[in-house]
Amino acid sequence: MGILEVKGVNKNFGGLKALDDVNLDVQEGTVHAIIGPNGAGKSTLLNALIAKLEPDTGTISFNGKSLLGLQAHEINQIGVCRVFQTPEIFPDLSVLDNVMIPAFAKHQGSFRLNPFAAVDADAEVTERAHEVLEDVGLTPRKDFEAGSLSRGDKRRLELAMALAQDPKLLLLDEPTAGMSRADTNNTISLLKHIGETRGITKVVIEHDMHVVFSLADTISVMAQGHVIVEGKPEEIKGNPKVQDAYLGGAHL
Amino acid sequence: MFGLKQKDATLFLVVVAITALAPFLLNPFPENSELAQFNAGYPDLMQRFMIFGIFAIGFNILFGLTGYLSFGHAAFLGVGSYAGVWMLKLLSMNIIPAIIVSVVVAGVFSLIVGYISLRRSGIYFSILTLAFAQMSFALAYSVLTPITGGETGLQLALDDPRIFGVAQTADGSIPLTNFFGLEMRDGIEIAAGPWLFTLNVGYYLSAIVMLASFYVAIRIFRSPFGMMLKAVKSNQQRMNYTGINPKPYTLAAFVISGMYAGLAGGLMVAMDPLAGAERMQWTASGEVVLMTILGGAGTLVGPLLGAGVIKYFENIFSKINDNILYEWFSFMPGGLQDFFVTIIYPFIGKGWHLTLGIMFMLVVIFLPGGIVEGGKRLGRLFSRKKAEGGGSDATPAASPAE
Ligand SMILES: Nc1ncnc2c1ncn2[C@@H]1O[C@H](COP(=O)(O)OP(=O)(O)OP(=O)(O)O)[C@@H](O)[C@H]1O
Ligand SMILES: [Mg+2]
Numbered sequence: 001m002g003i004l005e006v007k008g009v010n011k012n013f014g015g016l017k018a019l020d021d022v023n024l025d026v027q028e029g030t031v032h033a034i035i036g037p038n039g040a041g042k043s044t045l046l047n048a049l050i051a052k053l054e055p056d057t058g059t060i061s062f063n064g065k066s067l068l069g070l071q072a073h074e075i076n077q078i079g080v081c082r083v084f085q086t087p088e089i090f091p092d093l094s095v096l097d098n099v100m101i102p103a104f105a106k107h108q109g110s111f112r113l114n115p116f117a118a119v120d121a122d123a124e125v126t127e128r129a130h131e132v133l134e135d136v137g138l139t140p141r142k143d144f145e146a147g148s149l150s151r152g153d154k155r156r157l158e159l160a161m162a163l164a165q166d167p168k169l170l171l172l173d174e175p176t177a178g179m180s181r182a183d184t185n186n187t188i189s190l191l192k193h194i195g196e197t198r199g200i201t202k203v204v205i206e207h208d209m210h211v212v213f214s215l216a217d218t219i220s221v222m223a224q225g226h227v228i229v230e231g232k233p234e235e236i237k238g239n240p241k242v243q244d245a246y247l248g249g250a251h252l
Numbered sequence: 253m254f255g256l257k258q259k260d261a262t263l264f265l266v267v268v269a270i271t272a273l274a275p276f277l278l279n280p281f282p283e284n285s286e287l288a289q290f291n292a293g294y295p296d297l298m299q300r301f302m303i304f305g306i307f308a309i310g311f312n313i314l315f316g317l318t319g320y321l322s323f324g325h326a327a328f329l330g331v332g333s334y335a336g337v338w339m340l341k342l343l344s345m346n347i348i349p350a351i352i353v354s355v356v357v358a359g360v361f362s363l364i365v366g367y368i369s370l371r372r373s374g375i376y377f378s379i380l381t382l383a384f385a386q387m388s389f390a391l392a393y394s395v396l397t398p399i400t401g402g403e404t405g406l407q408l409a410l411d412d413p414r415i416f417g418v419a420q421t422a423d424g425s426i427p428l429t430n431f432f433g434l435e436m437r438d439g440i441e442i443a444a445g446p447w448l449f450t451l452n453v454g455y456y457l458s459a460i461v462m463l464a465s466f467y468v469a470i471r472i473f474r475s476p477f478g479m480m481l482k483a484v485k486s487n488q489q490r491m492n493y494t495g496i497n498p499k500p501y502t503l504a505a506f507v508i509s510g511m512y513a514g515l516a517g518g519l520m521v522a523m524d525p526l527a528g529a530e531r532m533q534w535t536a537s538g539e540v541v542l543m544t545i546l547g548g549a550g551t552l553v554g555p556l557l558g559a560g561v562i563k564y565f566e567n568i569f570s571k572i573n574d575n576i577l578y579e580w581f582s583f584m585p586g587g588l589q590d591f592f593v594t595i596i597y598p599f600i601g602k603g604w605h606l607t608l609g610i611m612f613m614l615v616v617i618f619l620p621g622g623i624v625e626g627g628k629r630l631g632r633l634f635s636r637k638k639a640e641g642g643g644s645d646a647t648p649a650a651s652p653a654e
Contacts, residue, residue: 050493076495088493090486093479101483104476105495113504115468115477118255122476165495 003028003201004169009048009058011041011225018044019055020225026169026218031195031202033212035236036222037246042205043085045222046171050075050082062169073110079168083175085205087154089161091147095138098146098157099129102164132160135190152179159187163194172204176211188214213237221245260470263552267466271459274298275449282446286579289571292564295439295452299523300563302458303516306465308543308555310512313472314505315541316550319485323378323537324365324385328510330532331388332358332517334399337406337527344416345427347436347522351461351515358514359507366506370499373488385537392529405528429522431457436523454523461519462556465512470552472508481505485550513540542608546615548622557623562608569604 006024010017018041026032034042047053049060051072060067067075090098103125108114120126133139136156141149146157155178162170175191176184188211194200206212212219212233219236221229223245229236236242256264270277279293292298311325332354339350369380392400400406408426412419421427428435431453439452472478480501483491491498521527530536539562547558574597581589599607619626 052493071497072492073495073497076493081495082493084493088487088490090483090490092486093482097479097482100476100479101491101496102494104480108476110495110497111500113477113500115472115475115504115508116255117475117477119474119476119479161494 002026003063004049004203005059005061006045006049007059009045009055009060011044011048011053011055017225019048022058022222022225022227024220024227026201026203028201029195029199030217031191031204031215033204033206033216033219034222035206035209035212035219040222040245041225042222043173044225046082046173046203046205049171050080073105076105076165077110080171081162081165081167081169082171083158083162083173085173085177087151087158089146089154089157091145093146094142095144095146095149095157096129096133096142099132099160099164100125102161103128103132106165128164128166132163135163135194136160137186152183155179156183156187159190166198167200170200170202172202172206174205174207176206176208184208184211187211191215254467256470257474260474260552264463264467264470267553267556268463271302271463274301274459275451275455279447279449283448284446289576290568292568293449295450295455296523297563297567298452298455299458299519300567301560302455302462303519303523304540304543304559304563305462305556306519307513307516307540308547308559309462309465309469310509310516311540312509312544312549312551312555313469313481313512314509315544316555317473317478317481317485318502318505320370320373320502320506321378321541322369322381322506322509323534323541324369324381324383324388325509325513325540326534326536327365327385327388327532328358328362328513329517329520329536330392330527330529331361332514333521333527333531334392334406334517335514336518336521337408337525338399340414340429340521340525341408341412342415344414345429346416347429347431347457347518350429351518351522354518354521355511355514358517359511362507362510362513363503366503366510370502370506382534382537385532386534389529389532389534392532400527400529402529405526407526429525458519458523461515465515466552466556473552477501477504482550542612546612546622548624551622551624554622554624561623565604565608569600569607570602572600574601 002025004024004026006022009019009022011019022041022045034045036042044053048055049067051067051070055068062078062080065078067080090101100119106128107122107125130139133142136159138153138156138160141153146154149157155175159175176187179187191202192215195202204212204215216233219231219233220227221236221242228245229239229241254261254264275293275298277293278298279291281287281291307329311322315321335357336350336354339353343349365381365384369377369384372380393402410420410424410426418427428437430436434453436454436457439450442449442451480491480496483496484498484502488498517531543558543562544555545558546561547556548554574593577593577596577600578589581592584592597603615622621628
């Protein structure tokens with residue numbers, strides 16, 4: 001049984017079938033890639049996983065426990081964390097504060113009334129925040145306002161925010177989009193590294209096939225809201241259905 | 253120092269020094285000089301600086317940090333005032349229990365109002381808080397008259413059933429508010445040459461309470477709790493996906509700011525033991541919004557400065573009349589004198605709102621960060637000039653985030 005199980009999930013937007021009977025079975029400790037053309041429903045699937053939207057039908061369970069009906073912060077607190085496709089940071093706060101917040105969430109829960117504590121009183125939190133900034137290479141920018149970062153740096157901050165929480169399941173929505181080749185390679189090795197040291201299960205949405213094939217253990221291909229093929233990278237590479245879905249737009 | 257970082261501790265000490273010396277600093281003009289009317293160092297006004305300072309500091313914890321704009325905070329000040337007067341009537345003329353009860357009652361009331369209003373955000377939240385406040389205002393005037401005294405307001409009477417203390421003093425008058433025997437009206441007057449300074453018990457007590465409130469606000473600003481409140485303002489949606497539940501944070505901020513308002517209300521009746529419904533009117537709620545924005549929302553001292561400026565204008569500018577203007581321009585030939593008086597007249601006396609309104613608009617348009625931002629810009633200008641002149645290396649930093 002997988003750590004994440006998605007069964008028969010449907011979601012309609014008006015007449016559009018954004019998710020059409022989606023099934024997904026993610027094994028613990030693996031990297032599961034989801035690929036597919038634009039508008040295939042990949043981000044929508046992640047939205048359903050973190051209660052950003054409610055599926056019309058179907059079940060979603062994490063570690064055997066249903067995620068449906070839980071609030072977003074509760075899902076996050078049990079270890080499911082997402083890196084957004086378009087950076088969703090706290091633009092008015094410093095880069096350091098942006099990672100302190102998830103570190104606090106991890107160590108102090110979803111709410112704590114501590115108006116008299118010093119921000120740096122909890123050494124574990126402070127340490128974790130600095131550690132993840134170091135991991136993604138943002139330490140020199142830690143005192144900058146997050147909103148002033150370049151797009152690539154914002155993406156790295158997004159990743160650091162998720163890592164600060166030490167998630168069990170990390171959902172990455174195009175983590176390398178908009179990054180230079182060098183940054184992309186750094187991100188790949190970082191993701192590999194945290195996979196090995198922390199054993200985090202990952203679901204990665206990616207258009208960059210270089211990233212997909214260097215990370216993924218399993219690949220699901222989505223098109224028009226449906227998972228059309230699932231398999232090992234080498235099985236996917238030559239699959240004619242996949243070629244069709246991309247209408248020759250991707251180099252597999 | 254005091255659990256504050258160097259920069260905050262310095263700021264706090266500066267504010268302590270200024271409040272301690274305010275009776276002198278605010279009375280720079282000799283007693284009988286023409287400019288004496290600009291003196292603000294009299295107890296009544298200085299107490300108001302402190303009380304509205306507290307109100308604005310608390311309001312800033314909600315509005316400045318979380319960005320939730322309440323248009324009904326005067327209701328908490330009003331409720332606190334009523335509760336305070338009732339304590340003075342029923343319990344004792346000692347102001348401490350009155351102030352404590354004011355804070356508690358305002359806290360409970362703000363918990364209810366906040367719980368309901370915070371179901372919405374943005375303009376809908378503002379409208380809900382406004383509705384609550386106007387409802388309280390209307391109720392205080394009508395059905396709640398037995399508790400609030402209706403239009404006459406709630407006052408002390410000669411037959412109050414005071415449990416600890418007397419209903420009347422030996423000479424048949426209402427006893428005075430006091431702090432364990434120390435009466436709020438007490439004080440000493442110091443005459444130094446033509447100058448006259450008043451050191452008043454009520455003022456110094458208000459000052460101590462204000463400083464304590466200010467200190468607590470600094471601690472809140474610098475705590476993880478405060479960080480979460482800033483995150484609410486910056487990107488509330490994102491908090492949910494970061495494992496934080498923003499709702500209890502905003503509610504806590506709402507209640508804390510409600511308690512600050514209650515504290516201000518309690519202190520108000522401690523200085524002058526009466527309460528009226530007009531304290532809850534929307535104009536009063538709007539005033540604290542103006543104070544906070546004028547001074548600088550989200551900054552530490554901004555609300556204090558804003559409260560000071562507005563109360564100064566309200567009390568000093570409103571007292572200038574056309575006779576005084578004629579005197580000022582008496583050195584001019586008659587026609588010119590009339591001309592200037594006619595031009596300036598609409599901005600003074602009853603027209604002080606016009607001056608305030610124009611000032612507010614200028615600040616919002618040209619200095620969105622308020623007075624504090626203005627001060628910072630001046631400081632930067634000054635340090636740059638110094639750097640250029642001395643050829644030193646004190647170039648302005650590349651503005652990392654606070
Ligand atoms: N909240 C929404 N309301 C209406 N339609 C939506 C909503 N969210 C997504 N859609 C639509 O659902 C479809 C799937 O969108 P989704 O963002 O999941 O695609 P995607 O696979 O992530 O594409 P991309 O690779 O471009 O990110 C698209 O047609 C999109 O327009
Ligand atoms: Mg997408």
